[in-house]
């Protein structure tokens with residue numbers, strides 16, 4: 001089944017020779033929330049603006065709802081809403097008017113009920129008659145989304161929707177995104193905040209240096225992350241692991257003063273109880289125990305670092 005957005009072999013070389021995208025393939029499913037994670041300069045904005053038909057690719061193609069974004073720009077663009085990172089609103093304009101104006105830009109006929117419905121979806125009904133300058137930062141961001149939704153797009157792109165906002169506003173924005181998904185909008189968001197991807201995305205794509213390194217269901221990724229590492233600091237260092245403990249999955253640290261055990265937190269049996277009694281039986285005394293969970297952050301950093309090392313070789 002083809003996705004609502006199909007990206008095939010997309011490449012972008014800017015004037016001056018810099019290759020911002022090096023053959024990106026991506027299929028975005030209707031109704032999903034896809035988070036695009038990547039370090040600065042990875043190509044996130046270039047990818048989004050190429051999908052939106054604002055940047056012209058050097059190679060490859062993008063189809064949105066079956067329309068080629070270059071050859072059939074207008075039809076493709078009508079299906080897309082784009083929320084920029086910067087707040088670029090006219091301070092004296094009224095909320096209702098700015099949303100209605102955006103709709104007009106797409107050649108959509110005037111439709112007050114539609115504008116009212118969009119404002120309602122973003123909890124801006126009370127502010128419809130307010131001037132932009134009267135709004136808080138969080139409300140202004142919601143107005144940007146309302147403008148992007150004014151022509152009823154099927155796919156919404158959010159470029160860093162919560163960059164530089166406080167935790168409370170960020171959570172408010174996540175609720176807005178969840179509500180839009182419930183209303184059937186497909187959402188692609190770029191973010192630097194890994195916990196943001198963790199909180200709201202159905203799938204996660206990691207991009208680095210113009211290439212997609214991974215696209216995976218968040219739940220599958222979380223299951224992969226469901227591994228924990230337990231470190232046992234020993235009262236007395238060991239020269240080697242006693243034979244009775246060799247099959248236990250324990251690894252002795254380089255200086256012999258700690259043991260490491262990796263287990264799956266979701267497993268019915270983690271093996272910890274057994275391990276502790278085996279240690280006691282072997283006469284090994286433990287001074288301290290710490291556990292740590294591998295996080296999406298580590299998976300992400302590991303992927304990007306590995307990519308950087310390969311590039312350097």
Ligand SMILES: Nc1ncnc2c1ncn2[C@@H]1O[C@H](COP(=O)(O)OP(=O)(O)OP(=O)(O)O)[C@@H](O)[C@H]1O
Nearest residue numbers: 014015018020038039040041042043044045046047
């Ligand atoms: N118009 C341009 N001309 C030349 N190079 C460009 C142009 N626009 C972007 N680049 C370069 O392409 C690379 C990718 O930029 P892009 O903005 O797509 O990255 P990004 O992942 O969105 O980064 P950030 O998270 O910092 O916004 C960067 O190295 C950038 O300097």
